[in-house]
Amino acid sequence: MPLQPAAEQDLPAVVALVNSAYRGETSRQGWTTEADYLTGQRTDLATLTRDLAAQPQAALMVWRDDPDAPILGTVWLEPAEPGVWYLGMLTVRPDLQARRLGRTLLHAAEAFAERRGARRIRMTVVNVRDTLIGWYARRGYDPTGETRPFPYGDQRFGQPLRDDLEFVVLEKALPPST
DSSP, X not given: OOEEEOOGGGXXXXXXXXXXXXXXXXXXXXXXXXXXXXXXXXXXXXXXXXXXXXXXXXXXXXXXXXXXXXXXXXXXXXXXXXXXXXXXXXXXXXXXXXXXXXXXXXXXXXXXXXXXTOSEEEEEEETTOHHHHHHHHTTTOEEEEEEEEOOTTOGGGOEESOSOOEEEEEEEEOOOOO
Protein backbone atom coordinates (compact mmCIF):
# COMPACT_ATOMS: atom_id res chain seq x y z
CA MET A 1 0.00 0.00 0.00
CA PRO A 2 1.56 3.27 -1.03
CA LEU A 3 1.55 5.84 1.75
CA GLN A 4 2.15 9.38 0.62
CA PRO A 5 2.59 12.56 2.65
CA ALA A 6 -0.64 14.54 2.75
CA ALA A 7 -0.45 17.66 0.63
CA GLU A 8 -2.01 20.91 1.80
CA GLN A 9 -4.89 20.42 -0.64
CA ASP A 10 -5.56 16.99 0.95
CA LEU A 11 -6.24 18.39 4.41
CA PRO A 12 -9.98 19.14 3.98
CA ALA A 13 -10.53 15.57 2.74
CA VAL A 14 -8.47 14.19 5.64
CA VAL A 15 -10.60 16.16 8.12
CA ALA A 16 -13.81 14.87 6.53
CA LEU A 17 -12.56 11.27 6.53
CA VAL A 18 -11.35 11.38 10.15
CA ASN A 19 -14.58 12.95 11.40
CA SER A 20 -16.65 10.43 9.47
CA ALA A 21 -14.75 7.45 10.85
CA TYR A 22 -14.36 8.62 14.45
CA ARG A 23 -17.61 10.45 15.05
CA GLY A 24 -20.02 8.97 12.53
CA GLU A 25 -23.26 7.46 13.79
CA THR A 26 -22.66 3.88 14.94
CA SER A 27 -25.63 2.58 12.98
CA ARG A 28 -24.33 4.05 9.70
CA GLN A 29 -20.56 4.11 10.02
CA GLY A 30 -17.68 1.71 10.61
CA TRP A 31 -17.07 -0.26 13.76
CA THR A 32 -14.45 2.18 15.08
CA THR A 33 -16.72 5.16 15.73
CA GLU A 34 -16.58 7.01 19.05
CA ALA A 35 -20.11 8.41 18.61
CA ASP A 36 -21.50 6.56 21.63
CA TYR A 37 -19.33 8.51 24.08
CA LEU A 38 -18.00 11.57 22.21
CA THR A 39 -19.81 14.04 19.99
CA GLY A 40 -18.53 16.94 17.92
CA GLN A 41 -15.65 16.91 15.54
CA ARG A 42 -12.58 14.74 16.02
CA THR A 43 -10.53 17.39 14.24
CA ASP A 44 -10.93 20.44 12.05
CA LEU A 45 -8.86 22.09 9.37
CA ALA A 46 -7.45 24.81 11.65
CA THR A 47 -6.36 22.30 14.32
CA LEU A 48 -4.83 19.89 11.83
CA THR A 49 -2.95 22.70 10.08
CA ARG A 50 -1.74 24.08 13.41
CA ASP A 51 -0.65 20.61 14.62
CA LEU A 52 1.33 20.00 11.44
CA ALA A 53 3.07 23.38 11.77
CA ALA A 54 3.85 22.74 15.44
CA GLN A 55 5.32 19.29 14.73
CA PRO A 56 7.54 19.68 11.66
CA GLN A 57 8.95 16.16 12.09
CA ALA A 58 5.45 14.64 12.05
CA ALA A 59 4.12 12.94 8.96
CA LEU A 60 0.46 12.95 8.06
CA MET A 61 0.23 10.15 5.52
CA VAL A 62 -2.61 9.32 3.15
CA TRP A 63 -3.41 6.23 1.15
CA ARG A 64 -5.13 6.17 -2.20
CA ASP A 65 -5.51 3.50 -4.85
CA ASP A 66 -3.91 5.94 -7.30
CA PRO A 67 -2.72 9.56 -7.12
CA ASP A 68 -5.96 11.07 -8.42
CA ALA A 69 -8.33 8.85 -6.42
CA PRO A 70 -10.08 9.85 -3.17
CA ILE A 71 -8.25 9.28 0.11
CA LEU A 72 -9.08 5.84 1.54
CA GLY A 73 -7.01 6.00 4.70
CA THR A 74 -4.76 8.21 6.75
CA VAL A 75 -2.33 7.98 9.66
CA TRP A 76 -0.33 10.46 11.76
CA LEU A 77 3.25 9.51 12.68
CA GLU A 78 5.78 11.49 14.67
CA PRO A 79 8.98 10.84 16.57
CA ALA A 80 8.23 10.96 20.30
CA GLU A 81 11.68 10.20 21.67
CA PRO A 82 14.76 8.44 20.32
CA GLY A 83 13.65 5.13 18.81
CA VAL A 84 9.97 5.67 19.67
CA TRP A 85 7.35 7.00 17.27
CA TYR A 86 3.80 8.02 18.09
CA LEU A 87 1.07 6.71 15.81
CA GLY A 88 -2.33 8.38 15.79
CA MET A 89 -5.38 9.11 13.68
CA LEU A 90 -5.23 5.74 11.91
CA THR A 91 -8.32 6.00 9.76
CA VAL A 92 -9.93 3.89 7.07
CA ARG A 93 -12.96 5.06 5.16
CA PRO A 94 -15.93 3.61 7.12
CA ASP A 95 -17.54 1.89 4.14
CA LEU A 96 -14.27 0.03 3.50
CA GLN A 97 -13.67 -1.17 7.07
CA ALA A 98 -13.65 -4.88 7.88
CA ARG A 99 -11.70 -5.61 4.67
CA ARG A 100 -8.23 -5.82 6.25
CA LEU A 101 -7.32 -2.37 4.99
CA GLY A 102 -6.63 -1.11 8.51
CA ARG A 103 -4.10 -3.87 9.10
CA THR A 104 -2.40 -3.07 5.84
CA LEU A 105 -2.34 0.65 6.63
CA LEU A 106 -0.99 -0.05 10.13
CA HIS A 107 1.74 -2.28 8.74
CA ALA A 108 2.74 0.36 6.18
CA ALA A 109 2.82 3.02 8.91
CA GLU A 110 5.03 0.84 11.10
CA ALA A 111 7.39 0.23 8.17
CA PHE A 112 7.51 3.98 7.44
CA ALA A 113 8.48 4.73 11.05
CA GLU A 114 10.95 1.86 11.20
CA ARG A 115 12.78 3.16 8.12
CA ARG A 116 13.21 6.41 10.06
CA GLY A 117 14.68 4.79 13.16
CA ALA A 118 11.65 3.64 15.15
CA ARG A 119 12.19 0.61 17.34
CA ARG A 120 8.85 0.99 19.11
CA ILE A 121 5.49 2.47 18.17
CA ARG A 122 3.35 4.11 20.84
CA MET A 123 -0.27 5.22 20.70
CA THR A 124 -3.10 6.31 22.94
CA VAL A 125 -6.64 4.95 22.75
CA VAL A 126 -9.71 6.06 24.71
CA ASN A 127 -10.10 3.53 27.51
CA VAL A 128 -13.71 2.53 26.71
CA ARG A 129 -12.82 1.43 23.17
CA ASP A 130 -12.45 -2.23 24.13
CA THR A 131 -12.98 -3.55 20.59
CA LEU A 132 -10.33 -1.24 19.16
CA ILE A 133 -7.88 -1.97 21.99
CA GLY A 134 -8.39 -5.67 21.27
CA TRP A 135 -7.80 -5.09 17.56
CA TYR A 136 -4.48 -3.39 18.32
CA ALA A 137 -3.55 -6.12 20.83
CA ARG A 138 -3.96 -8.73 18.09
CA ARG A 139 -1.44 -6.73 16.08
CA GLY A 140 1.16 -6.74 18.85
CA TYR A 141 0.28 -3.57 20.79
CA ASP A 142 0.33 -4.06 24.54
CA PRO A 143 -0.91 -1.76 27.30
CA THR A 144 2.02 -0.13 29.06
CA GLY A 145 0.02 0.41 32.25
CA GLU A 146 0.24 4.16 31.69
CA THR A 147 -2.88 6.26 31.31
CA ARG A 148 -3.30 9.87 30.36
CA PRO A 149 -6.18 12.15 31.30
CA PHE A 150 -8.86 12.90 28.76
CA PRO A 151 -8.85 16.65 27.97
CA TYR A 152 -12.31 17.47 29.29
CA GLY A 153 -13.29 21.00 28.39
CA ASP A 154 -11.07 21.14 25.30
CA GLN A 155 -13.55 21.17 22.42
CA ARG A 156 -10.81 20.20 19.95
CA PHE A 157 -11.22 16.64 21.24
CA GLY A 158 -15.00 16.56 21.10
CA GLN A 159 -17.71 16.74 23.69
CA PRO A 160 -17.66 13.77 26.08
CA LEU A 161 -20.92 12.03 26.90
CA ARG A 162 -19.32 10.26 29.88
CA ASP A 163 -17.16 11.34 32.79
CA ASP A 164 -14.90 8.27 32.95
CA LEU A 165 -12.79 8.74 29.83
CA GLU A 166 -9.02 8.57 29.78
CA PHE A 167 -6.39 7.41 27.34
CA VAL A 168 -4.56 4.12 27.71
CA VAL A 169 -1.07 3.93 26.26
CA LEU A 170 -0.30 1.00 23.98
CA GLU A 171 3.10 0.14 22.61
CA LYS A 172 4.62 -2.33 20.18
CA ALA A 173 8.26 -3.27 19.80
CA LEU A 174 9.25 -3.46 16.16
CA PRO A 175 11.35 -6.42 15.07
CA PRO A 176 15.08 -5.75 14.92
CA SER A 177 16.29 -4.66 11.50
CA THR A 178 18.20 -7.23 9.53
